[in-house]
Amino acid sequence: MNAWLTAAPILIPMLTAALCMVAWKHPVVQRGLSLLGSIALVAAGGALLSIVLNQGIQVVQMGAWAAPFGITLVADPLSALMVLIAAVMGFCVALHALGDIDPVREKGGHHAVFQILMTGVCGAFVTGDLFNLYVWFEVMLISSFVLLSLGGLREQIDAAIKYVAINMVATACLLLAVALLYGVTGTLNMADLSIRVPEVPNQPVISAIAVLFIIAFGMKAALFPFFFWLPATYHTPSVAVQAIFAGLLTKVGVYALMRVFTLIFTGDSGWTHGILMVMAGITMIVGVLGSLAARDLNRAWSWQVVAHIGSMVMGLAIATPLALAAAAFYMVHDIIVKTNLFLGAGLVRRLAGGSTDYARLGGLFKTAPWLCLLLFVPLGSLAGFPPLSGFWGKLLLVRAGLETEHYVMVGLLLVTGLLTIWLVGRVWAEMVWKAPAEPPAMAISTLSFGRTYLLILPLLLLSLITVSIGLQPERLLNLAGQVGHSLTDTSAYVQAVLGTTPSPQPTLLGALETEAMP
């Protein structure tokens, strides 16, 4: 039963997508399936997390092939936590899409492709095999390309081509890195790799491969030198797609970095984690400056996505249990807040009649006071106002930084936080308090009753989660602590995947040839 639960995060959205495609001609059926599938995924994610916390790391070998040879699915605390959060985001966005998505995109297969995207995301979280991870990245890339270009506006196609171009380079890098690592060690099972990599005699090669992984996952996560594609593409697709992209996709890159640089590449941490540290610092500052320069709500939030990626990677680069816990906590907080912000920006655009240039917005408090209250939660959490979730995330990161005497990084983090508060203040003043420049083109009340609720409910749910994390941080803090512990002491992970018997020394291709020669 537990084995099936571990595979469920992949199987549920995949089945939902297949059923949606069979019902291609009936959007109503697809809507129902999408919602049901999302709910089932949330349930599976919750059950998986509770089992992992109570019974330890869950492992299942696909097709019953033994560990280093077949594909392993592993659910450790970090994986299970990420699956649950991804599932909750998937549910909220699927709900929002029911009210928001236009018929053209729905006919184009939005629901099916969205479920495939969720398959890719969850697959990347639970896989224990590097090549399989690459495959899930590919699944995400293809489905996100379709989601970006659904609707077929010129601006969208333009953004989609940029997005695919940069992601193809990243995927090629990843494939190259995976191939090189396989050539050196003869295995791609992550747990097996964590044993084999330190045994490789030529350690500089391992460091070079590690840098390739930083480049590949850094592009996916939009780290400093590779972030430029994100603000150029994220504002073009439909609101639901924006929200899930901003909330989840870059974080899968961060998750992959966290997995690889805590489990496999830990030998030369002065070099690799130093690179990560520098990249994280610059990413934070560049991201927040970009967000201040943007005059458009969606673009500003896109830059904010970049800025906060830096904070998470900072936690990874410090790599103490506390710092990793902080990174995990921050990731959960950021996924929820960013999804919420993009959904909120979509609502604001709907109210303002198509514009999100926030200098031209205004008077939101008069037209929709309740929406303002809802928007205050993610905005405040983004800025890190206590007691919302962002405050705890920052506090943990600062403490982890001070403990290890990374004063520059802590300084950068605090400056980023201050500039974010400035941005939030400016947005609030312009959008909510300022007198409207012109009368609002469309009030939310012109929508039908049911659709209004479909649009508002996800925001409400996400804001509630943010507030409850903020008011009762102990549970998530404990969980994050467990994540941090399991990431620093990976012996349990390796033990769970490989079992007690050590795997036989793999036969390298080169060795095989020399043996065969007379």
Add this chain to the structure above:
Amino acid sequence: MTVFLETCLAVSVGLVAIALVLTAIRVLRGPTEGDRIVAIDLFGVLAVAMIAIFAIWLGEQVFLDAAIALALVAFFGTIAYARFVEHKAALKAKEPSDG
């Protein structure tokens, strides 16, 4: 395998390889679309020949299946390209002022 057969195979591999290079040049340079289409078709045929030679040389039967598959689908590209050219000509005929 006799020496004679082996020599023949080596020579034919060389010839087909040269032909492939020349065809590739024609595809890249080909002053007209027609040249390119014919060259692409020829390229497919040469690739089939190459695979067949290797099938004999290495004694691998499965390579022949690859050759059959390629022979069956290779001219699809040619036809699609030809259709594209025809389509473009039809569009031009519709708007003579264009271009």
Add this chain to the structure above:
Amino acid sequence: MMDSLILRTGVRLLLPLMLLFSIFILWRGHNEPGGGFVGGLICAVGFALHALAFGVRAMRLLLKVDPRTVLGAGLLVGILPGFVGGLLSGAPYMTSQWLGAVGTPLLFDIGVYLVVVGAILTMVETLMEEGED
């Protein structure tokens, strides 16, 4: 659509041959090179040729079903056999079950075949409809 008697006659003869060959490749993929992906490609090219010679509408009439439905059905056929092992003996997902020479991996391959056919024909249909209008 191309008005070419040679092409039309050729395609009429070739299409059955290609379908047969694609199924042969699918079946052979069991133990030797081949499999659902290549077989599906050959099958899809056969139908695409038919679309080039006789037009997209004629191809749709020949295919009877929407290529997207083929895609979805293929995904289902690919996913569902993975559960069989679990239902019979509680083995993990994708554990193969055999009944003589036929087993769940073959069903999985048929799923891949259908997905490839469906995906390629969806593309062909969309691109060529745009050209014919």
